[in-house]
Amino acid sequence: MGKGPRFVVLELERALTFLLTIAVAGAAISGVVDWVERRLFGVRPGVTLEGVPVGGLLAHEVRELIEGIAAAENIPAQDAYINKLTGEVMPEREGLEIDVDEGLYQVITAPRGKEIHLRRYVVQPTLTSAELQRITVVLGRYETGLIGSWQRTENIKLAVAELNNTLVRPGEEFSFNKVVGERTVERGYRPAPIFVGEAVVPGVGGGICQVSSTLYNAVLRSPKLVVTERVPHSRRVVYVPPGKDATVAWPHTDFKFRNDRSTPIVIRGAVAKGRVIIQIDGAPEE
Numbered sequence: 001m002g003k004g005p006r007f008v009v010l011e012l013e014r015a016l017t018f019l020l021t022i023a024v025a026g027a028a029i030s031g032v033v034d035w036v037e038r039r040l041f042g043v044r045p046g047v048t049l050e051g052v053p054v055g056g057l058l059a060h061e062v063r064e065l066i067e068g069i070a071a072a073e074n075i076p077a078q079d080a081y082i083n084k085l086t087g088e089v090m091p092e093r094e095g096l097e098i099d100v101d102e103g104l105y106q107v108i109t110a111p112r113g114k115e116i117h118l119r120r121y122v123v124q125p126t127l128t129s130a131e132l133q134r135i136t137v138v139l140g141r142y143e144t145g146l147i148g149s150w151q152r153t154e155n156i157k158l159a160v161a162e163l164n165n166t167l168v169r170p171g172e173e174f175s176f177n178k179v180v181g182e183r184t185v186e187r188g189y190r191p192a193p194i195f196v197g198e199a200v201v202p203g204v205g206g207g208i209c210q211v212s213s214t215l216y217n218a219v220l221r222s223p224k225l226v227v228t229e230r231v232p233h234s235r236r237v238v239y240v241p242p243g244k245d246a247t248v249a250w251p252h253t254d255f256k257f258r259n260d261r262s263t264p265i266v267i268r269g270a271v272a273k274g275r276v277i278i279q280i281d282g283a284p285e286e
Contacts, residue, residue: 046113054107054116062107063100069118070098079127082266087165089132095123127169127264134283135266140222141279144214144239146271152192152207155183156276159208160269163215163278167266168259173228174267176212176248176255183208183250195234195247209247210239210276212255215267216246218278219257225265225280229256239276261285 043062045055050069054062077095082088103118110116146153162180183189183205192206217240219225231254233247246255259265263283270277 043107044110044112044114047107047110047116048114049103049107049116050118051115059104059108063104066098066100066103066107066118070100073120074098077123077125079125080129080132081127082132082165082167084165087268089129091129092125092127094125097121097123131264131283132167135264135281137282137284139265139280139282140218140220140225141277142214142217142221143278144210144276146210146274146276147239148207149192151190153271155189155192155205155207156211157271158188159183159205159211160271160276160278163211163267164269165266167264169264170259170262173256173258176215177250178254180208180211180248197234205250209233209237209245211269211278212248213237213240213245214276214278215269216240216255217244218267218280220244222265222280222282224260226258226260227256228258229254231255 042056042058043054047053047055049062049065052065054065057065073096075096078093080092081090083090098118098120103116106116106118146156159180166174166179168174181187185204189205191202191204193200194203194206194209196203216227216230219227230246231248232243233245236242237245247253248255261282262285265280265282268279268281
């Protein structure tokens with residue numbers, strides 16, 4: 001004779017009760033384990049951090065708390081810099097930083113009832129206005145004569161403006177494409193003749209290779225500036241001597257050099273009286 005529906009229901013109720021008992025017991029055991037872990041390895045009772053009770057917290061919980069405080073309070077140091085528009089030296093600013101690992105150690109080793117206050121450390125900038133104000137020596141200078149259409153001249157003026165007052169730190173590699181940026185109509189660049197192989201065709205930003213070539217020659221005249229990337233044109237240009245040109249094309253063809261001096265340099269640029277002028281200034285080295 002088969003088992004009736006009531007028997008099946010009773011069996012299901014017993015099974016559910018058993019599972020519920022296991023779940024409750026598991027939760028209780030888990031709670032006990034957590035309590036034991038906090039008693040053995042957690043912060044001692046009565047300890048506070050910046051006025052907040054942290055007794056019983058585990059190390060990873062304390063770290064998260066300190067990281068949150070640091071994220072809210074840390075102020076990065078700001079190096080002195082040169083205003084791109086005016087060339088003025090702008091002052092540095094000290095920063096403020098909380099050492100998370102140090103704070104964690106303070107808390108987890110604190111005795112009962114200890115009140116912990118995190119230490120705030122002053123962070124010094126890596127470049128000061130005093131260092132920038134020492135940039136008074138002309139290291140290298142080169143000029144080329146303007147040629148071609150007014151559109152070409154406008155492109156040259158835009159590129160020179162981007163170069164002007166560019167700071168290159170010791171050991172830093174300068175990239176023409178990175179500093180000048182992409183040459184687009186939206187940024188004001190106009191169509192003017194460019195070289196494509198042996199052909200001369202219209203291209204947005206035509207003429208700025210005169211800027212990169214003028215810069216190249218200024219770099220060659222500057223002690224301890226090392227050219228790291230330079231590509232010649234596919235045909236002769238008239239604004240610099242043979243072999244002294246440096247073509248650029250966004251984003252694949254670049255002109256780069258590295259500052260091997262112990263002090264920063266500044267690139268100055270201007271277009272005046274029909275000339276493209278690039279000058280590289282530096283500080284006298286000891």
